[in-house]
Amino acid sequence: MRPVYICTKCGAPTEETTHCGTKTRLLLSAESREKLSHLMSYLLRHNPGIVGLNMDKEGWVEISELVEAIRNRWPKGNYSWVRQGHVLAVALLDPKGRYQVEANKVRTIYGHSRELGINIQYEVDNDSKVLYHGTALKNLEKIMREGVKPMKRKYVHLTTDPRDAYEAATRHSTNTAILTIDAECLRKSGYKVYIATQRIRLAKYVPPQCIITINYF
Incomplete structure (x- = not known):
């Protein structure tokens, strides 16, 4: 991730060193941005209870909370420096578009653990023809027998960009496989494809017969 700066004229967060025709001020180093983003993602997707967050059924929490x-309540590491501007900057500039901000609330748009019971209404994707999913090579034999399951999450994560699939796979293994998914096959098999972000798509399940090619890395 790149550092985040703040515009000294309009106050907007930016990744650029100039904004509104003037030099910006450093808000978050690349390292601090990445650490805060990972923590926010963990709390908003998987474990709000560890810090006592009040999350509604659509995944929203108050930014101030x-x-x-x-x-004050995260038990690992010192985050006493965090202010509302840092959280907003991480959410608004997230390169994957994982966060949504409305008024004084923030949420992650996808990726929630099933046990949280989050219910977000997504637009249905009726147009995508081909989607991609990255996985560790060790999972491939089971996937080809049983399909791609969401495991502990509510949905299987798919993408319109194979580079996203590769990046996701390499976070967990150096030996990876990128699956090409026939989106029309999903629909004909009774599984809707949902739009989470510009590139991320969601499905309840991917049957083995909808996997059309595999690329190894």
Whole structure:
């Protein structure tokens, strides 16, 4: 991730060193941005209870409550420096578009653990023809027998960009496989494809017969 700066004129967060025709001020180093993003993702997707966050059924939490929880109740590491501007910058500039901000609330748009019971209404994708999913090579034999399952998450994560699939796979293994998925096969098999972000798609399940090619890395 790149550092985040703040515009000294309009106050907007940016990855650029100039904005509104003037030099910006450093808000988050690349390292701090990545650490805070990972923590926010963990709390908002998987374990809000560890810091006592009040999350509604659509995944929203108050930004001020999230900041207070990270600063004072996260048990690992010192995040006392975190302010609302840091959280907003991470959410608004996330390269994958994982976060959504409305008024004084924030949420992750996808990737929630099933046990949280989050219910977000997604637009149905009726147009994509081909989608991609990355996995560790060790999982491939089971996938070809049983299909791609969401495991502990609510949905299987798919993408319109094979580079995203590769990046996701390499986070877990150096030996990976990128699956090419026939999206129309999913629909004909009774599984809707949902739009989470510009590139991320979601499905309840991917049957083995909908996997059309495999590329190894």
